[in-house]
Amino acid sequence: MKLGFVGTGAITEAVITGLMKSRSDIEAIVVSPRSQDVAARLAEMFPIVRVGRDNQDVVDSAEIVFLAVRPQIAEEVVKELRFHGHQQVVSFIAAVPIESLASWIGVPVIITRAIPLPFVAALRGATAIYPPNDDIADLFSSLGTAVQAEDLKQYDLFGAASALMATYFGLLETSARWLEAEGMPYDQASIYLKGLFGSLSHVTDASNEQSFEAMASEFSTKGGLNEQVFAEFKENGGTKALTLALDSVLKRIEQK
Incomplete structure (x- = not known):
């Protein structure tokens, strides 16, 4: 398996x-030279990683091409490239259908969004994929969990849910600052909250229960402190x- 990454962030x-x-089972990986520090670091860490001469070299060298450029420059970058018919293309580009x-690529490749x-990097988390593609799902299953969206709406919903990360850290920060205001050193509050939420994450992973409410x-x-806070x-x-924030994010995704 030969992989190429256009965009090295x-x-x-x-x-x-x-x-x-x-x-x-990966024979070679070619990465874009644009982000020089990241590309050089990957090539130094992993013998099978090579920094391509340019983005076209990446495409020419790969069976599966991953597009990982910013949405603002995606059209310009992709239109300059010559793809080979029946290549697999996996797009990480947010909100580009x-x-x-397909119109920018101009040849019959198989396109999957992820x-x-x-x-x-730590083989954790879930990667949403659309449309369903067993080969690409197998690849991302190696990195944690691959979730294949049944339709575009479901994929967009996964995208909206992925926007919860900053809110998670914001909840931790708000809690830590409250503890600090009540007299606890911020560093001590941080250590405690990391341990608490890290343990909750482990419980969530290990539980057979599907309902977060349960x-x-x-x-x-019943009548206790956890019930009171929520x-x-x-x-x-x-x-x-x-809920309103998630509605807003979904609307933004669907309008792209």
Whole structure:
């Protein structure tokens, strides 16, 4: 299997790092020279990684081409490239539909969209894929979990859900600053909250329960403190604000 990455940023680095930990069937990887520091670091770390002369060299050298450029320059970059018929193309480019990519590429390639997150470097997390493609799903299953969207709406919903990461850290920051305001050193608050939320993440991974509501109930004594905090969070508009934000993000994704 020969892979090529057009665009060499943080997600490309995470995907390649994960693949090098989990796959033994990759013969060669060629990466774009544009992000010189990342490209050079990958080539130094992994013997099968080569920095391409240019993006066309990446495409010419690969059976599967990954597009990992910013949406603002995607059309310009992709239209300059000459693809080979029946190549596989995997797009990490947010909010650019398959129809647009196909028109820019201009030859009959197989196009799959994917949303890998930074955690794939550690073989964790879930990568959403659309349309279903067993070969690409197998590749991303090596990096954690691959979730194949049944239709475009479901894929867009996965994209909206992936926008929750900053909110997660924002919740931690708000909690840490509250503890600090009550007299606890920020560093100590941070250590405690990392341990608490890290343990909750482990419980979530290990649980056979599908309902988060059931998990919340399991960790909330009737009339206890956990139940109180969530009830007041909900009553003061916390869950409504989150729902409205997700609605807004989904609308933005669907309008692209």
